Each structure stands twice: as structure tokens, then as C-alpha cells.
Amino acid sequence: MGGIIRGLLPFGVAVPVLLLMQFLTADAPFFVILSLTVGVNVTLAVSLNIVNGMTGQFSIGHAGFMAVGAYIAGVVSKVVSQYGISFLPEAVSDQVLYGVSLTVGGLAAALFGFLVGLPSLRLKGDYLAIVTLGFGEIIRVFVQNTEMFGKALGLSGVPQRTTFFSCWLIVVLVVVVARRIRRSTHGRALLAIREDEIAAEAMGVNTTAYKVRAFVVASFFAGLAGGVFAHYQSIVAPSSFTFVKSMEVVVMVVAGGLGSTTGAVIAAVFLTLLPEALRSLFLQITGDGSMAQKVEQIRMPIYGLLLVVMMLVRPQGLFGTRELWDMGPFKRLFEGRGGRS
Amino acid sequence: MSEFIQHVINGLASGTIYALVALGYTMVYGVLKLINFAHGDVMMVGVYVGYASAKQMGREFSQSFLGVCLTFLVAMFACAAIGFLIERFAYRPLREKPKLTALITAIGMSFFLSYSFQVETKVFGLTILPGAAPKAFPEIIKPTEWLVIGDRAIVVWNWQVISVLIAVALMAGLQYLVFRTRFGMAMRAVSFDHRTAGLMGIPVDRVIAGTFMLGSALAAGAGILYAVKDTLVQPLMGITIGLKAFVAAVIGGIGHVPGAVVGALALGLVEEFVVGYGSSTWRDAVAFGFLIVVLLFKPEGIFGKVTTEKV
Numbered sequence: 001m002g003g004i005i006r007g008l009l010p011f012g013v014a015v016p017v018l019l020l021m022q023f024l025t026a027d028a029p030f031f032v033i034l035s036l037t038v039g040v041n042v043t044l045a046v047s048l049n050i051v052n053g054m055t056g057q058f059s060i061g062h063a064g065f066m067a068v069g070a071y072i073a074g075v076v077s078k079v080v081s082q083y084g085i086s087f088l089p090e091a092v093s094d095q096v097l098y099g100v101s102l103t104v105g106g107l108a109a110a111l112f113g114f115l116v117g118l119p120s121l122r123l124k125g126d127y128l129a130i131v132t133l134g135f136g137e138i139i140r141v142f143v144q145n146t147e148m149f150g151k152a153l154g155l156s157g158v159p160q161r162t163t164f165f166s167c168w169l170i171v172v173l174v175v176v177v178a179r180r181i182r183r184s185t186h187g188r189a190l191l192a193i194r195e196d197e198i199a200a201e202a203m204g205v206n207t208t209a210y211k212v213r214a215f216v217v218a219s220f221f222a223g224l225a226g227g228v229f230a231h232y233q234s235i236v237a238p239s240s241f242t243f244v245k246s247m248e249v250v251v252m253v254v255a256g257g258l259g260s261t262t263g264a265v266i267a268a269v270f271l272t273l274l275p276e277a278l279r280s281l282f283l284q285i286t287g288d289g290s291m292a293q294k295v296e297q298i299r300m301p302i303y304g305l306l307l308v309v310m311m312l313v314r315p316q317g318l319f320g321t322r323e324l325w326d327m328g329p330f331k332r333l334f335e336g337r338g339g340r341s
Numbered sequence: 342m343s344e345f346i347q348h349v350i351n352g353l354a355s356g357t358i359y360a361l362v363a364l365g366y367t368m369v370y371g372v373l374k375l376i377n378f379a380h381g382d383v384m385m386v387g388v389y390v391g392y393a394s395a396k397q398m399g400r401e402f403s404q405s406f407l408g409v410c411l412t413f414l415v416a417m418f419a420c421a422a423i424g425f426l427i428e429r430f431a432y433r434p435l436r437e438k439p440k441l442t443a444l445i446t447a448i449g450m451s452f453f454l455s456y457s458f459q460v461e462t463k464v465f466g467l468t469i470l471p472g473a474a475p476k477a478f479p480e481i482i483k484p485t486e487w488l489v490i491g492d493r494a495i496v497v498w499n500w501q502v503i504s505v506l507i508a509v510a511l512m513a514g515l516q517y518l519v520f521r522t523r524f525g526m527a528m529r530a531v532s533f534d535h536r537t538a539g540l541m542g543i544p545v546d547r548v549i550a551g552t553f554m555l556g557s558a559l560a561a562g563a564g565i566l567y568a569v570k571d572t573l574v575q576p577l578m579g580i581t582i583g584l585k586a587f588v589a590a591v592i593g594g595i596g597h598v599p600g601a602v603v604g605a606l607a608l609g610l611v612e613e614f615v616v617g618y619g620s621s622t623w624r625d626a627v628a629f630g631f632l633i634v635v636l637l638f639k640p641e642g643i644f645g646k647v648t649t650e651k652v
């Protein structure tokens with residue numbers, strides 16, 4: 001019983017705080033939009049970290065799972081938005097249906113994660129990277145050729161349902177899940193696979209099963225992130241889910257530290273806000289959009305260089321496998337409660 | 342029937358180009374056990390070098406035999422230099438680190454090359470980086486019909502013949518180098534076991550650098566052939582072609598030189614058939630579909646040997 005209460009505690013704190021935040025930021029649309037972008041990226045980074053960081057596999061097709069979630073949730077939402085749940089007020093009914101579409105999108109992405117993961121996770125690191133990349137591309141080409149998903153133009157008219165609260169509730173959920181996985185038997189098995197797959201197998205860890213599970217969990221959350229993305233953009237285009245998007249998430253995970261959830265969160269927030277900040281800074285200094293446009297262009301080569309330099313000087317990433325609560329001033333804050341991981 | 346033969350000809354012509362790029366992947370994998378993701382992007386840089394030098398030579402000269410040779414040579418030397426630099430500064434320091442580290446570096450390098458070429462940069466009016474807009478590659482080989490059978494039922498273009506000839510010549514040269522020279526012997530030794538090779542007095546660093554330069558030079562040649570065929574060049578072409586060539590190398594059994602050629606020809610044919618009898622929008626998905634099927638049923642590739650993992 002105590003375990004259940006402890007498990008629900010983060011949500012007991014998060015739900016009122018997020019509701020309060022939503023109430024306070026109701027008349028700051030720019031802040032809300034920015035926070036939604038950040039939230040989606042944090043969800044992607046933390047979920048990818050379960051595969052790339054904790055399990056030591058290298059998936060570079062996360063955008064593909066995000067695309068599955070976005071399209072499926074978008075289509076479901078368009079269909080169900082014609083109906084309403086009669087005994088509920090309209091706003092509540094909308095949110096319930098939105099939640100349903102997100103879940104369906106997430107489950108669809110998880111199914112794809114299973115389908116991709118089951119055969120390909122028997123393969124070694126670099127092959128897996130290529131297969132995930134290929135999967136992402138195939139999904140994109142498939143969507144571009146399917147009438148139901150609007151072909152190259154994308155799916156438009158997805159109802160705008162995303163709120164600050166729902167987006168960040170998913171962020172809290174993915175962080176809690178990642179943290180709990182890390183501290184469980186599962187997490188230790190994943191870490192064992194990362195450190196030495198053969199040794200892990202010799203110790204009785206069913207490596208394929210654990211890898212597939214990590215993959216399914218990660219793709220589920222990528223699907224949720226895609227659903228959230230679809231419901232605030234209201235238009236889902238194949239160009240949002242290219243290799244570039246996958247790489248962006250990989251950079252966040254690598255920079256934050258492979259295996260560190262808080263590292264992934266911080267890197268995702270930082271790397272999402274930095275280009276935005278630079279853009280508006282240049283816009284204010286020069287007054288025209290040319291420099292601001294350059295920021296967008298220069299972002300990608302810098303990401304590439306960041307990966308190379310990071311690997312050369314600090315291959316474990318900013319945080320390594322440590323978490324925020326493992327270091328310095330934060331350590332004392334959390335020390336009182338239970339053991340450390 | 343004639344349509345079928347036409348598709349076979351086109352497929353083989355594009356397959357030989359993939360083969361040249363795939364050879365670079367497979368050689369580097371052979372000596373380093375590393376997938377050099379940046380290989381396709383090195384090829385892209387080579388294409389731009391060829392573009393710039395052909396433009397410099399002017400229309401007349403660049404179409405002469407000497408001009409064409411010069412374009413190829415300049416691009417190949419430039420790429421060899423880039424391959425050397427990448428190996429020296431990005432991969433060599435990580436050689437003894439976990440494989441994942443090198444893989445991330447390779448992906449980062451690929452990203453860096455292809456996207457920095459999208460940022461248009463001019464220094465004193467001289468274009469250093471070309472920008473994202475596709476550019477028309479100079480017509481260094483003027484397209485003419487080399488062979489026409491029936492009422493244009495089957496057409497073989499001169500550039501198809503030329504690219505097959507150049508590709509075959511480069512591959513024959515490679516085969517000679519790997520199996521008949523001292524350097525080739527050193528390369529095979531390093532590929533077999535680089536630590537023992539080092540103990541036997543083989544300069545491992547130099548052999549690996551040489552392999553990189555060789556692979557990059559071949560890629561530059563392939564890139565120019567591709568640009569002649571496709572006529573448009575743009576910075577992201579390296580990623581697409583590089584990935585397809587990689588797929589070809591895996592299909593043939595990565596690390597196996599003739600296997601890469603067979604894999605590339607097979608890929609070229611399959612792609613051509615899908616475009617010819619299906620839909621061209623599916624073109625880029627073919628390679629990956631093919632790859633996934635091969636990895637499922639024969640993960641070591643057609644010619645690869647099964648390796649068992651030992652502790």
C-alpha cells in the first residue's frame with residue numbers, strides 16, 4: 001500500500017502544480033507554445049535515453065515512432081472529434097477524447113517499436129542504427145504515398161487540444177517511468193546489457209527480451225510526444241519527421257549524458273531554447289530576419305560538430321550516467337530519502 | 342521484353358556507381374570494423390570539388406578528354422585529403438574506445454559535412470560553401486545515344502557506357518592493389534587482426550589512413566559519375582547515396598570486396614524495377630526494405646561469413 005502511495009506521490013505534486021501553471025500562463029500564448037515545443041522534445045529525449053543511454057543500443061529513427069504516434073493520434077482525433085460524450089461538458093469531453101487518441105497513437109507506435117525491435121535487436125550496434133534509420137525513412141515514404149494521411153501535404157485539421165497541463169503531465173510521466181525503470185530489476189538488466197552483452201547473457205539476462213521491452217517503452221512515449229505535437233500544430237506533415245528530427249533527439253541524449261535522465265531533460269530544454277533565444281536576439285539587434293534565418297541553418301552543422309567534439313573530449317556526455325540528485329548541492333537535498341541508485 | 346532489357350541496362354549502370362561507393366564502406370569496415378557514416382558526405386564534397394574545377398576550366402576545356410580526367414583527378418585527390426583528415430582527427434583518437442563512441446562520431450561527422458554545405462558562405466566574393474539550392478552539374482560528358490536498338494525500344498547512353506567502364510577500371514585497379522601489392526597485403530593483415538599486424542611490423546596507422554584515402558577517392562569518382570547522370574547536385578545527396586551504398590555493402594556481406602559489388606548491382610536492379618514497374622515515389626524506401634529483408638534472413642550478407650562472438 002505504501003508503495004502505491006509513494007509511486008503516486010510525484011503525480012500528487014505535479015498535477016496541482018501543472019494546473020496552477022496552466023491557469024497562470026493562460027494569457028501568455030508565446031510562453032505556452034514554447035513550453036509545448038520544449039515538452040515534446042524532453043519527452044522524446046528521455047524516452048530515447050531508455051534505449052540509447054540505459055540499454056546501450058543505438059537507435060537513430062526516433063522520429064519514425066513519433067510520426068506513427070502523430071499520424072495515428074491525428075486521424076483518430078479527427079474521427080472522434082465529430083462525436084462527444086453526452087454526459088460530460090464539452091471541454092471535458094474533448095480532453096477525454098484527446099487522451100484516448102493520444103493513447104491509441106502511443107500504442108500504435110509501441111506496436112511498431114515491437115515489430116521493428118523484435119527482429120532487429122538481435123543485430124549488433126551499427127546494424128541496429130541503420131535499421132532504425134531505415135525504418136524512419138520507410139514510415140515517411142509510406143505516409144507520403146497514402147491518401148488517408150494526406151500524402152506529401154500532410155494531415156490537416158487535427159483539432160487543437162494540447163494544453164500546457166496535458167503536455168507536461170506526459171513529461172512528468174516519462175521522467176517518472178524512466179527513473180523507476182532505472183531503479184528496478186529491469187533497469188539493472190538494461191545497464192548490464194549496456195556494459196557487456198555477453199556477460200549479461202551469461203548471468204541469465206534474456207537480452208533480446210529486455211532490449212525489445214526497452215524499445216517498446218521508448219517508442220510508446222515517442223508516439224505520445226508525436227500525438228501532443230499533432231494536437232498543437234494541427235497539421236502533421238512528413239517533413240517534420242525526417243532524419244534531422246531523429247538526429248536532434250540523439251544529440252540531446254548524447255549531450256546530456258548517455259544514461260542520465262536528468263541530463264537528457266536539461267539538454268533537451270537547453271538545446272530547444274538556445275536557438276529560439278539566439279533567433280529573437282538577432283532579430284532585435286539587426287531588425288531584419290536574415291541573421292535569424294542563419295541561426296536555423298547553422299544549428300545543424302553545430303549539432304554535428306557537437307557530437308564529434310563531445311565524443312573526443314567527453315564521451316560520457318555532460319552528466320555521464322549520473323543524475324542531478326547524485327551531485328553537489330542536490331545530493332544533500334535527496335539524501336534523506338531512501339538509498340541512492 | 343525490350344522494356345525489361347532497358348531496365349536491366351539502367352539498373353546495372355546505376356548499380357556500378359553504388360558499387361564504387363560501397364567499396365569504400367566495405368574496405369573501411371574491413372580494417373577498422375567501423376561504419377564510416379561520413380563516407381557518403383565525403384563523396385558529396387568530392388562532387389562539389391569536381392563542380393568547382395569543371396566550372397573553372399570553362400565549358401570547352403572541361404568537355405575535352407584531358408579536362409574530364411583532370412576533373413576526376415582533382416576531386417579524387419581532394420577527397421583523399423579529406424578522408425585522411427577525418428581519420429586522423431576524428432577516428433584515430435577513438436580507436437581503442439567502445440565502438441558506440443566511434444559510431445556517434447561518424448554520424449556527427451556526416452551531419453557536420455552535409456549541413457555545413459547548406460550554409461551559403463562567401464569570403465571576399467569567393468564561394469566557400471555552396472548553400473542548399475541544387476546546382477546543375479556542368480555537362481562534362483555530353484549525353485549522346487551510344488546504341489539504339491529497334492524504334493528506340495532500347496537506348497544505351499554514352500555516359501552509361503563511360504561510367505560502367507570507369508567503374509570497372511577503378512574496381513580492377515582496387516583488386517590489383519589489394520591482392521597484388523605490399524600495401525594490399527598489409528591492408529589484409531590489418532583487417533585480419535590489427536594488433537597482431539602491428540606486432541609483425543606493419544605500420545597500422547599508415548595502412549588505415551591509406552585505406553581511408555583510397556575509399557574516399559573511389560567515392561569521389563563515383564560521385565562525379567552520379568552527378569553526370571543525375572545532373573543536379575545538392576548537399577544532402579551524400580546521405581541518400583551513402584546510405585544506399587551502405588545497404589549494398591551489407592547485402593554483399595560487409596568487409597567482403599566483391600560482395601559489395603554484387604550487392605550494389607543487385608540494389609541498382611531492384612531499385613530500377615521498382616521505379617519502372619511500380620512508382621518512383623517509393624524509390625528511396627526500396628533500399629531499406631531490401632536491407633531489412635536481408636538482415637532478417639541472412640544477416641551476414643550474401644558472401645559474409647558467420648562470426649561467433651567470443652569473450
